[in-house]
Amino acid sequence: VQTYNRVNEAFPGGSDPAEVVVKADDINAPEVRAALADFRERAVSSGASRGPVDVTMHDEQNVALVYVPLVGGSDQDEAGESLDKLRDEVRPATLGKVDGVEAPITGQVAGSKDFNDQLVGSVLPVFAFVVVFAFLLMLLSFRSLTVALTSIVLNLLSVGAAYGILVAVFQHGWGASLVGAEGVGAIITWLPLFLFVILFGLSMDYHVFVVSRIREARLRGRNTADAIRHGVVTTAGVVTSAAVIMVAVFAIFGTLSMQSMKQMGVGLAAAVLIDATIIRGVLLPAVMSLLGERNWYLPKWLHRLPDLTHDEAPEAIATTVRDDEGERGERGERVGV
Template sequence: MSRGSVTVRAARWSATHPWRAIGLWLLLVVVAVGMSAVIPKQATKDKDNWVGQSGVASQLIEDANLGERPSETILITNSGAVLDKASATSVIGQLRQKMTAINAVGNVGQPVWAENGKAALLPIELKGTADDAADNVGKLVAATAEVQRAHPDLSIAETGEASLDKGIWKQVGADLGHAEKLSLPITFALMLLAFGALIAAGIPVLLAFSAVGAALGFYAPLSYLFPDGGSVANVVLLIGMAVGVDYSLFYLKREREERRRGHSTIDAVEIAAATSGHSVVVSGMAVIVSMAGLYVAQDATFSSMATATIVVVAVAVLGSLTVLPALLAKLGHRVDRPRVPLLWRLNRRIGPGGISRRILAPVLRFPRIALVIAAIGVVALAVPALDMKTEPGGLNTLPQAIPEVRTMTALQENFPSRGTSYSVVVKASDGQAAAAALAKLRGDAVKTGELVAMPGEEIRASGNTAVLTMASPHPDSSQEAKDALLKLRNDLGPAALGSLPGATWAVGGEAASSSDYGQHQRDQLPYVIAFVLGLTLLMMAFTFRSLAIALVTTLLNLASVAACFGVLSLVFQHTWAEGLLNFTSPGFVVSWIPLFLFVILVGLSMDYHVFVLGRIREGVQDGLSPRDAVRKGITESAGVVTSAAAVMVSVFAVFATLGMIEMKQMGVGLAVAVLIDATLVRIVILPSIMVLLGRKAWWPNKLYAASAAEPATDRELVKV
């Protein structure tokens, strides 16, 4: 990079005007945080996630105004024993009195008694929309809890869509708070190990945390275009801390290295900007390009994740190129104070790349053997991915620690007809004929034994549209429930509704929506893969002016992702890791996880891949042989890569300890992939390939043309 490059000019201005740069950064963060306080963040609505046949059904129901009112259910049990009807009746009377007094309640239904005699339920219909129910359900839950306290001998609990969502997001909030409490001190401890000095360790953590706060603020107005699907805060914390620390780490390590070589602080900052600063920009662009692949998925939740991640990466890049040089210039040599004696001496004794040199020596000596062994290891980890099963998340993937989940599970066990439900909607030229056809379908469905009629549920009709609700007596994730959905869509539906003149029909409902959503993710995955790999390949080819480098990068990214998917299959489709990670295996990977992980992993692996290749290219530019350039590039970047990977692995591993199984799968997948990528792939496979390719690795870069004129050094590639 020339001294006139953008990264160098930004660093020079920040270093020579440190207080202005620091003040502008603080102003940026304050304004962003203020925006998050003033501008309410918008959340996705149910309609935003309508896909497939269930989406068609939901639209038909909405157009005919046949949607059911939001409802809640209060379940009364006696710890599995037979329920005393007199006691339960008394409790139901008290519940009815309290619920009727709540303005948000539209109607309190009649109690329903379980056939097994162990439970009773009280259905409650709420006023308004689902959003209104979400705002008011807390009043119902509080009233239910009050009755429960008065009757400790019984179990009185509430569940329903609104209360279940409230319980889930309460758990998510608790998980997020737990992750924040753990990730910050762990990250700081790792930085302390990397630098051996308090100030140097604190700067990357402080900048990363401020980038996360600023990004959440800037996302608030963007949420009006890309509403939050519920996971934005988690993803911004996850990715923001990882890349924010890494970018500062790249820059700070290089600046310290140049100061040790005798350069002044300003010169060291400029050299760091020309080298590591350039790598930060390229890495940031790679992450942004990868995350843009989520837009291809055509999913509202993924679009919000992509937008928020792009913002936090852009803010982290901006901080590392502006306020970081200002801090380094202002602190000078004091950035290495106060030193932690033991850690400082340990860092000085090991030296840069001390451990990696020992690992790298046999790799460079026997590149073919090292490549074969490492490739076998990656393939062995990736093989289980061939058997990876993906299913949408459901009740069985939610933590039983959530009270509403336990209540819903008990409700479905005692009242099978209140479990997995499907809505069959038909719009025809003759509304009466449509209702009659649905009545016939209901009779045929009950005869199969796979579906049951909902007690008290009548066919709803309005104009030329009619809706029938059926239920499966099996859990939503069971094969029986899936078979029931397929029978409705492929057999019963066409037989009863296919001959209606001008008819449009579809099968929807919550279980059908989950199934369609999972299928939508599987259908979009190939397009996302093609988009991300294609753009990153072009980006690497442009950055390094080398087709070979671009192709090698793509293959290594695929290797890391394949190994990640294999480990996910091993851990979450079997039971051997349940005790270790405190979860109950659902027997599958949640459907959105592979697509999301693929995009994130490609972006993050490019993070230090670009940095390593940049150091190798510096060696080639200095006239070193390919082998010596690889040795120099790997050893000089190993400390940074190891520290960066340790930060990522530790932050991601924290998410593997959370209660939500989706967060566990995401945390395990990211932590394992980064660990494999930073060790096996970058320290063994990458240098082996670069040594074996020799000068061909830079074709058609001018580095290849310039060095090709020195045939004598070609023989060095086969020497130790």
């Protein structure tokens, strides 16, 4: 990396300059030629490039390709600022003044910057959609405002833990040697949004599975504390088995040499491990135990919402309760004998 930086300082812009694709009705028209010359001059005088700015003409297609080495080179932030100067200052002041001329700017830096800008612009809408949709689904499925809120908070904790581990390992280098990621210093651009969607879905899967067993036990007549114990105990084996499988699979991705696959594998494996142990095994039952009967709170004005619960019929619940009581009675008689 140090050698690459020295080469980049000696030859700014590297081997992949910005490419300005100039298209006109007549690329050889005097005003177009003058605009191209002005663009070359201003690209250097504005500080966006140190030159040389090369122009390749394609007369038959009425297209000219302008290659502009950007100041900044491998420094994406500085190169992005140079690109902004070309797009926002140099191009409008030169090529933009000629009617019928189109001059989009592309290249590696432009593609990376546009992709990052599009991702950043999508973060809030995606986060909002996933969180709101999950909240409404939990609210309608469990008929409890408390369950819906706690599910969102716990799922966000799981995602936040994954983000923290990625930053610690790949950005700050804590334990990076353990996964072969020394000197990376950055996180792949698309990974945070990708991990959020995947992890939120996995976390919701665990949460629905555990809380469904707790709610069923509560509807069968158990008190909240007993229902929580029953739900956690009956789902522990399945949740643990599923988590072990997923952690093992994701950990394999963490051993690959590609940084994108390595970061994805480490992030997913760590998040699933934390979610299945600390989040679902400790925080979920702890929070529900502290809330007690408030777990099933639903304001009266929300009762008009559609009911998507999948509870058993009252007759089945009553039969189950009688069977449980009868079984306990028989066990008591056998113990007495």
